[in-house]
Amino acid sequence: xxxxxxxxxxxxxxxxxxxxxxxxxxxxxxxxxxxxxxxxxxxxxxxxxxxxxxxxxxxxxxxxxxxxxxxxxxxxxxxxxxxxxxxxxxxxxxxxxxxxxxxxxxxxxxxxxxxxxxxxxxxxxxxxxxxxxxxxxxxxxxxxxxxxxxxxxxxxxxxxxxxxxxxxxxxxxxxxxxxxxxxxxxxxxxxxxxxxxxxxxxxxxxxxxxxxxxxxxxxxxxxxxxxxxxxxxxxxxxxxxxxxxxxxxxxxxxxxxxxxxxxxxxxxxxxxxxxxxxxxxxxxxxxxxxxxxxxxxxxxxxx
Amino acid sequence: xxxxxxxxxxxxxxxxxxxxxxxxxxxxxxxxxxxxxxxxxxxxxxxxxxxxxxxxxxxxxxxxxxxxxxxxxxxxxxxxxxxxxxxxxxxxxxxxxxxxxxxxxxxxxxxxxxxxxxxxxxxxxxxxxxxxxxxxxxxxxxxxxxxxxxxxxxxxxxxxxxxxxxxxxxxxxxxxxxxxxxxxxxxxxxxxxxxxxxxxxxxxxxxxxxxxxxxxxxxxxxxxxxxxxxxxxxxxxxxxxxxxxxxxxxxxxxxxxxxxxxxxxxxxxxxxxxxxxxxxxxxxxxxxxxxxxxxxxxxxxxx
DNA sequence: TTCAAAATTGTCATATAGTGGAATTTTTGA
DNA sequence: TCAAAAATTCCACTATATGACAATTTTGAA
Numbered sequence: 001x002x003x004x005x006x007x008x009x010x011x012x013x014x015x016x017x018x019x020x021x022x023x024x025x026x027x028x029x030x031x032x033x034x035x036x037x038x039x040x041x042x043x044x045x046x047x048x049x050x051x052x053x054x055x056x057x058x059x060x061x062x063x064x065x066x067x068x069x070x071x072x073x074x075x076x077x078x079x080x081x082x083x084x085x086x087x088x089x090x091x092x093x094x095x096x097x098x099x100x101x102x103x104x105x106x107x108x109x110x111x112x113x114x115x116x117x118x119x120x121x122x123x124x125x126x127x128x129x130x131x132x133x134x135x136x137x138x139x140x141x142x143x144x145x146x147x148x149x150x151x152x153x154x155x156x157x158x159x160x161x162x163x164x165x166x167x168x169x170x171x172x173x174x175x176x177x178x179x180x181x182x183x184x185x186x187x188x189x190x191x192x193x194x195x196x197x198x199x200x201x202x203x204x205x206x207x208x209x210x211x212x213x214x215x216x217x218x219x220x221x222x223x224x225x226x227x228x229x230x231x232x233x234x235x236x237x238x239x240x241x242x243x244x245x246x247x248x249x250x251x252x253x254x255x256x257x258x259x260x261x262x263x264x265x266x267x268x269x270x271x272x273x274x275x276x277x278x279x280x281x282x283x284x285x286x287x288x289x290x291x292x293x294x295x296x297x298x299x300x301x302x303x
Numbered sequence: 304x305x306x307x308x309x310x311x312x313x314x315x316x317x318x319x320x321x322x323x324x325x326x327x328x329x330x331x332x333x334x335x336x337x338x339x340x341x342x343x344x345x346x347x348x349x350x351x352x353x354x355x356x357x358x359x360x361x362x363x364x365x366x367x368x369x370x371x372x373x374x375x376x377x378x379x380x381x382x383x384x385x386x387x388x389x390x391x392x393x394x395x396x397x398x399x400x401x402x403x404x405x406x407x408x409x410x411x412x413x414x415x416x417x418x419x420x421x422x423x424x425x426x427x428x429x430x431x432x433x434x435x436x437x438x439x440x441x442x443x444x445x446x447x448x449x450x451x452x453x454x455x456x457x458x459x460x461x462x463x464x465x466x467x468x469x470x471x472x473x474x475x476x477x478x479x480x481x482x483x484x485x486x487x488x489x490x491x492x493x494x495x496x497x498x499x500x501x502x503x504x505x506x507x508x509x510x511x512x513x514x515x516x517x518x519x520x521x522x523x524x525x526x527x528x529x530x531x532x533x534x535x536x537x538x539x540x541x542x543x544x545x546x547x548x549x550x551x552x553x554x555x556x557x558x559x560x561x562x563x564x565x566x567x568x569x570x571x572x573x574x575x576x577x578x579x580x581x582x583x584x585x586x587x588x589x590x591x592x593x594x595x596x597x598x599x600x601x602x603x604x605x606x
Numbered sequence: 607t608t609c610a611a612a613a614t615t616g617t618c619a620t621a622t623a624g625t626g627g628a629a630t631t632t633t634t635g636a
Numbered sequence: 637t638c639a640a641a642a643a644t645t646c647c648a649c650t651a652t653a654t655g656a657c658a659a660t661t662t663t664g665a666a
Contacts, residue, residue, distance in 0.1 A: 002347070002348045002351060004347055004348075011454075014452055014453045014454055015413070015452055016412075016448075016451060016452075017411060017412075017413075021410050021411050022411070024409050024411075025408065025409055041346040041347060041348045042346070043344040043345070043346060043347070044305070044307055044344060044345050044346070044347055044350050045305045045307075045344050047347050048305060052375055052376075053409070053411060053413070054413070055376055055413050055458035056376070056456065056457075056458065057362060057374045057376055057377070057457070057494075058361035058362055058365060058374075059360060059361055059494075060456055060457055060492070060494075060495070062361060063489070063492050064456075068488045068489065068491070068492075070491065070492075071360045071361075072355055073355075073358055073359070073360055074360070105328065106327050106328055106356070107327065108320060108324050108325070108327075108356060109319075109320075110318070110320075110356070110358050148319055149317055149318055149319070150317040151314075151317055151367075153359065153363055153367075154359075154360070154363055155358035155359065185371045186366070186371065188371070188373070189363070189366050189371075189373075190493060190494070191360075191362075191363075191493070192363070238578075238582075238583035238584070238585055239545050239583070240545075241544035241545045241548060241577075241581055241583065242543075242544045242545075244581040244582070244583070245544060245581065248581070270580065274544075274580060274581070275541075277573065277577060278544055278547040278551070279541075279547065280541035280542075280544065280547070281541070282541055283542075
């Protein structure tokens with residue numbers, strides 16, 4: 001049994017509410033007291049009523065309970081992502097092993113997908129990463145799962161975001177389309193909406209390709225247009241300035257990629273200027289570096 | 304008992320997981336089946352494990368359960384806010400009466416605060432709004448509550464945001480300071496962080512005062528500086544472009560308010576330009592209107 | 607400090623959450 | 637189409653969540 005009761009008592013006291021007031025109309029005083037002292041667990045239905053009366057959402061309650069830390073799911077993706085960003089292959093391996101263990105213990109495939117995602121990220125960090133746990137058609141199984149799930153939530157989106165880079169182009173196009181369609185009902189739920197947005201941005205970046213292939217012919221005009229329209233649909237609200245700046249930049253890259261070099265450079269510089277104006281220096285620098293990379297590459301290939 | 308079980312079954316099926324797999328290590332298969340058929344409620348502890356295994360947060364689960372609608376708390380503030388924005392006094396009155404009823408029934412003060420907040424908003428919409436339910440020292444009780452609560456969560460911040468406009472200046476300064484300090488631990492919890500940010504912006508706007516008092520002497524330089532520094536602290540992350548634009552605008556207003564008219568106009572125009580560049584037209588228009596209002600007022604008072 | 611009222615805890619009865627395994631239904635695949 | 641296997645439900649039983657009320661502790665006003 002988890003010690004949620006103590007957290008409840010703490011919060012109740014902080015708000016200056018008595019057991020009687022809180023219990024009234026929901027459950028008996030003595031039981032609430034017992035729950036708060038962790039002498040008993042509580043039913044989900046009762047807990048719902050109690051939190052409602054305290055004007056607390058479940059997530060806020062759990063956030064406090066976990067000492068102001070996000071829930072386990074978010075923590076998982078956060079720690080994987082941090083390890084990946086720091087190119088920490090050892091930590092990634094540990095995280096992978098934990099998930100493999102859970103998979104073998106419970107037989108629930110989700111733990112398997114988690115392990116797979118970590119292995120795929122590990123492979124980018126260190127070419128020697130993949131071990132006996134990885135089998136050739138695992139990726140196939142993973143994408144089968146993603147196609148099969150009828151509603152994509154935060155989990156599926158985060159999972160896909162972690163694996164997208166290593167999938168085939170056709171697969172990415174189909175899956176990203178699926179992702180958008182099957183997560184659409186969450187569009188007013190910020191956490192999930194952000195994950196969809198990330199998928200769409202990553203897809204566009206993937207389709208534009210790495211800079212050292214910018215001289216090759218480009219064939220994804222239609223698809224990029226499609227994903228941009230999804231993004232505009234989603235982040236329609238005027239308040240999503242970050243998304244709008246990012247989109248402006250990517251439209252610039254797209255222009256360059258499709259031959260409109262001058263127009264593209266103008267757009268990218270414009271996005272950089274806005275970031276500088278708002279003192280978002282790091283992001284501005286990243287954008288600038290990327291632009292320089294593109295320009296110097298184009299110069300070299302034209303010689 | 305609430306029919307959470309059906310939602311669980313739906314999600315489990317969508318993810319292609321069997322009762323056996325999900326129950327393994329958590330509870331018996333037969334019980335999980337019973338819960339899913341709403342033949343039994345479930346303990347909070349068990350539900351936590353189940354959701355963890357499904358890679359779902361409580362909020363996401365409840366969001367699905369409520370047919371992709373936000374939780375009751377958010378819905379409450381949302382509906383109050385919509386009614387206020389639409390200047391719908393009748394609807395506000397209904398909402399108020401509901402909260403009064405709950406207050407009288409349970410004796411829990413939170414419902415009283417809700418009713419008070421609605422009455423205060425109602426008073427702005429319609430001067431005849433306040434009725435026998437409102438007593439002179441109620442506002443006092445409300446601010447006492449806000450001072451007393453040791454940790455401000457989403458509820459307290461939303462409540463304060465709804466009442467701030469009608470409080471005395473000294474009270475606003477103290478309460479906003481309290482709000483910032485006592486909600487600080489939530490700074491990584493987006494929903495609450497947004498509420499803090501709103502409080503701080505509203506406080507700054509409040510302290511700058513209505514345009515038709517811009518000729519009066521200004522004495523809140525120190526306080527505005529304090530609240531701006533809180534904001535910069537909170538929304539430090541480079542990604543909060545909206546907050547940065549908004550802050551730029553308010554710094555401009557501050558400049559004008561303290562005599563630096565030229566500098567202020569430059570800042571505000573800059574913020575407007577950025578919004579226009581990003582096609583956030585409505586916001587740009589609002590900023591522009593506000594600027595025009597200020598300028599024409601200053602012109603008139605100087606004649 | 608004292609004492610009554612309010613708030614909380616303890617005790618015991620009972621309703622129901624939760625288990626194990628047999629029975630039934632559904633799915634699979636030859 | 638039909639067994640065999642897998643998944644789910646049913647049923648009898650146990651553990652524990654929950655309620656009623658008495659006992660105890662805390663609060664706060666005099």
